Amino acid sequence: MAPSLSKYVNKNYAVAAAGLSTFLWILARRRKAQIKALRNKKTKSNEEDVKYLIAEKSTPSAKAQVNRKFFIQLGKLLKVVIPGVTSKESFLMALVAMSLVARSICDLWLIDSGTKIERYVIFKYLIMVTSVFVNDTEKGTRYNHISS
Numbered sequence: 001m002a003p004s005l006s007k008y009v010n011k012n013y014a015v016a017a018a019g020l021s022t023f024l025w026i027l028a029r030r031r032k033a034q035i036k037a038l039r040n041k042k043t044k045s046n047e048e049d050v051k052y053l054i055a056e057k058s059t060p061s062a063k064a065q066v067n068r069k070f071f072i073q074l075g076k077l078l079k080v081v082i083p084g085v086t087s088k089e090s091f092l093m094a095l096v097a098m099s100l101v102a103r104s105i106c107d108l109w110l111i112d113s114g115t116k117i118e119r120y121v122i123f124k125y126l127i128m129v130t131s132v133f134v135n136d137t138e139k140g141t142r143y144n145h146i147s148s
Contacts, residue, residue, distance in 0.1 A: 082089045
């Protein structure tokens with residue numbers, strides 16, 4: 001025979017279930033309020049930190065300068081990076097320099113040709129708009145003469 005749950009459902013159990021569900025609902029609401037309060041507290045403290053960092057005056061740091069010391073350090077670095085004029089590293093460095101120059105030339109050519117194409121398209125568009133306007137104006141004057 002199938003178990004019957006109806007013998008467990010009565011007025012006392014219904015009141016207990018309602019009370020338990022209300023209690024759990026209250027706990028869930030309280031937890032959400034606590035989480036929201038913590039989030040607000042964290043954002044306020046972050047805002048205060050940012051305000052402090054913005055207001056804080058930093059000590060002036062040494063600025064980068066191109067002077068004799070810089071060129072001496074650059075020379076020492078190049079001696080380590082490029083051991084000789086005929087080495088593989090010097091060839092690669094020259095190849096990189098040439099590719100950068102070639103890329104710059106290609107960029108300039110592309111900008112120039114793009115500008116010429118745009119100028120041609122805009123010129124043709126202006127001619128087209130002007131001719132349409134003139135044609136419409138001529139048609140309008142012809143119709144006015146015909147009707148009168």
